[in-house]
Amino acid sequence: MKVTTEKKPRSILELTVELDKEQIEKALDRAARRMSQKYNIPGFRKGKAPRFIVENYFGRAALLEEASDDLINRAFQDALKQEGIEPYAQAHLTAINLETPPFTFTVEVPMAPTIELPDYRAIRVPFEPNEVTDDMVNRAMELRRDRHVVLRSLEEPRPAQRGDQLTVQIETYVDGEPLEPRAEGEEIPQSTLVLDPERIVPGLYEALLGVMPNTMVDVTVHMADDHENERVRGKDVRFVVNVLDIQERLLPEWDELPALENFEGTLDELREKTRQELSEAARKSAEDRVFIEYVRQVVAATTFDLPDALIEREADSILREREAEYERYGIRPEQIYEAQGKKRADWIEQLKPAAEERAKRGLVLREIAKAEGLAPDDAEIAQEIEDIVASMQEEQRESARAILGSELRPFVAAGIVDRKLRRRILAIATGDPSFEQRTVPAAVEAMQEAATEASSAAAGDQPVGDADAIPSAAPAVSEKNESVPPATDGADVEVTTETRTE
Amino acid sequence: MNAHQIIIRPLITEKNTNLMRFNKYSFEVDRNATKPQIKRAIEEIFNVRVTAVHTMNVRGKLRRRGRQYGYTPDWKKAIVTLAEGDRIDLFEGA
Numbered sequence: 001m002k003v004t005t006e007k008k009p010r011s012i013l014e015l016t017v018e019l020d021k022e023q024i025e026k027a028l029d030r031a032a033r034r035m036s037q038k039y040n041i042p043g044f045r046k047g048k049a050p051r052f053i054v055e056n057y058f059g060r061a062a063l064l065e066e067a068s069d070d071l072i073n074r075a076f077q078d079a080l081k082q083e084g085i086e087p088y089a090q091a092h093l094t095a096i097n098l099e100t101p102p103f104t105f106t107v108e109v110p111m112a113p114t115i116e117l118p119d120y121r122a123i124r125v126p127f128e129p130n131e132v133t134d135d136m137v138n139r140a141m142e143l144r145r146d147r148h149v150v151l152r153s154l155e156e157p158r159p160a161q162r163g164d165q166l167t168v169q170i171e172t173y174v175d176g177e178p179l180e181p182r183a184e185g186e187e188i189p190q191s192t193l194v195l196d197p198e199r200i201v202p203g204l205y206e207a208l209l210g211v212m213p214n215t216m217v218d219v220t221v222h223m224a225d226d227h228e229n230e231r232v233r234g235k236d237v238r239f240v241v242n243v244l245d246i247q248e249r250l251l252p253e254w255d256e257l258p259a260l261e262n263f264e265g266t267l268d269e270l271r272e273k274t275r276q277e278l279s280e281a282a283r284k285s286a287e288d289r290v291f292i293e294y295v296r297q298v299v300a301a302t303t304f305d306l307p308d309a310l311i312e313r314e315a316d317s318i319l320r321e322r323e324a325e326y327e328r329y330g331i332r333p334e335q336i337y338e339a340q341g342k343k344r345a346d347w348i349e350q351l352k353p354a355a356e357e358r359a360k361r362g363l364v365l366r367e368i369a370k371a372e373g374l375a376p377d378d379a380e381i382a383q384e385i386e387d388i389v390a391s392m393q394e395e396q397r398e399s400a401r402a403i404l405g406s407e408l409r410p411f412v413a414a415g416i417v418d419r420k421l422r423r424r425i426l427a428i429a430t431g432d433p434s435f436e437q438r439t440v441p442a443a444v445e446a447m448q449e450a451a452t453e454a455s456s457a458a459a460g461d462q463p464v465g466d467a468d469a470i471p472s473a474a475p476a477v478s479e480k481n482e483s484v485p486p487a488t489d490g491a492d493v494e495v496t497t498e499t500r501t502e
Numbered sequence: 503m504n505a506h507q508i509i510i511r512p513l514i515t516e517k518n519t520n521l522m523r524f525n526k527y528s529f530e531v532d533r534n535a536t537k538p539q540i541k542r543a544i545e546e547i548f549n550v551r552v553t554a555v556h557t558m559n560v561r562g563k564l565r566r567r568g569r570q571y572g573y574t575p576d577w578k579k580a581i582v583t584l585a586e587g588d589r590i591d592l593f594e595g596a
Contacts, residue, residue, distance in 0.1 A: 042515075043513075043514055043515030043516060043518075044515065044516040044519075045516060048516045049516070049519075050519055053514065053519065
């Protein structure tokens with residue numbers, strides 16, 4: 001068997017295999033045996049007809065066809081072994097000639113992507129955490145207080161005042177069209193509004209101030225040119241508000257707040273803690289920015305040779321993550337596809353650009369981790385397992401330790417690499433090696449992360465105001481920060497998805 | 503009778519294929535053909551040397567068509583042994 005290889009773009013290796021006569025004959029023998037078992041040949045019991053009979057009866061072409069699958073598969077596997085090639089994905093047969101010598105076939109084998117990192121250690125991204133101002137602390141404290149609000153219905157109807165909570169039905173029109181079209185006869189859903197100039201679009205606030213319950217307010221407001229909803233940006237928006245009810249919002253006294261927050265300390269101490277949390281959150285988001293920007297720059301400077309199969313695989317994995325997400329809400333993915341009139345394959349196609357980006361990020365990160373020699377040793381893994389186990393409940397620890405030490409061990413190792421990689425990248429990007437000293441066990445960091453996330457949500461990381469301003473356009477769900485693509489990208493992501501789907 | 507009238511068709515079955523290992527080939531032959539005639543015919547058609555001919559009359563089989571019973575025709579089978587080194591390619595295919 002003679003094998004010739006030729007490198008093609010996009011990490012494709014073209015493999016041309018020339019088969020020996022002997023190989024072909026063997027394959028034909030096997031095929032004849034199969035055919036004589038499959039088909040009835042008069043004069044012979046099944047499986048008993050010799051090869052020449054089968055060949056005479058069905059013709060050589062039929063026999064070759066029967067043989068080719070098996071023949072090519074075997075020869076392909078042998079060729080791979082002979083050349084020491086490890087295909088990255090399913091190979092494609094592009095040409096085949098078994099009729100006349102030389103008997104050859106050609107296969108395109110996708111190879112593992114090759115990437116060439118730039119001098120990634122020379123790339124710098126400044127670390128610039130946002131300053132935490134008194135104003136931000138105040139606002140965070142206000143939000144803390146706001147969480148303990150008590151609503152009280154009015155004893156006597158009175159005009160709405162600042163700080164009241166209104167129960168309303170709002171219809172929003174842009175250019176005379178409702179912003180959210182509703183089926184005929186469908187009731188406008190009720191929503192609540194806090195009458196506060198910082199939470200409501202200016203104009204609407206003034207119009208609602210002083211209204212009585214059970215009145216209609218019809219007001220047109222010109223939206224800011226930089227409004228985040230592009231459908232209303234810079235336009236006149238008409239609000240038709242049916243005020244159903246007014247409730248008083250009773251906020252706790254400031255000195256009650258520490259107790260309400262289950263905080264042991266004075267109000268000033270709570271304020272200090274809030275400030276710390278905010279600056280921690282700011283630091284974290286600055287780290288995230290550095291990380292994202294750094295990876296973006298490295299990806300941009302890296303030369304990639306990616307097989308299409310990799311991108312397809314990545315797109316599939318993104319889609320599977322989404323499907324898992326839907327399924328968590330009890331929606332079958334097929335329902336979504338049906339509703340959108342798209343097939344899964346269309347989605348894969350559509351996701352390809354994003355998948356390519358993600359695959360590139362993952363590859364770059366993996367390559368950096370390799371170049372930096374971040375693979376953890378046994379002691380580190382053991383320590384990590386202990387850290388994770390320590391955060392669990394007593395009775396679960398034993399089984400968790402066993403499973404983490406065996407089946408999940410690669411994931412534990414991957415987790416360590418991710419964390420080290422993040423710290424290392426921050427250190428490289430900022431040129432500040434102190435980032436690497438801050439090594440925190442995963443469990444602890446996860447808890448911290450949860451804490452800072454909570455506080456940043458509480459502190460209203462996004463500016464309060466226009467984001468929530470149009471009630472009907474922006475439901476009162478605090479939008480979760482589009483978080484960093486963590487170091488668990490690319491290849492490791494597949495891992496996470498798998499564990500998820502299992 | 504010419505050679506092709508004597509030799510009607512080769513018999514290719516599992517049993518006969520196994521006989522080929524002993525250089526014996528089976529044919530359906532004319533019912534009135536004699537062993538010397540068969541020998542000559544085979545030698546003429548296939549250009550081989552025949553060392554022995556065995557023949558047998560095969561009785562027709564009972565067949566039913568609706569309510570009627572009848573027999574398939576009787577026929578004659580010949581097993582021809584070739585001289586060492588000779589073979590008939592017809593059986594081996596092209």
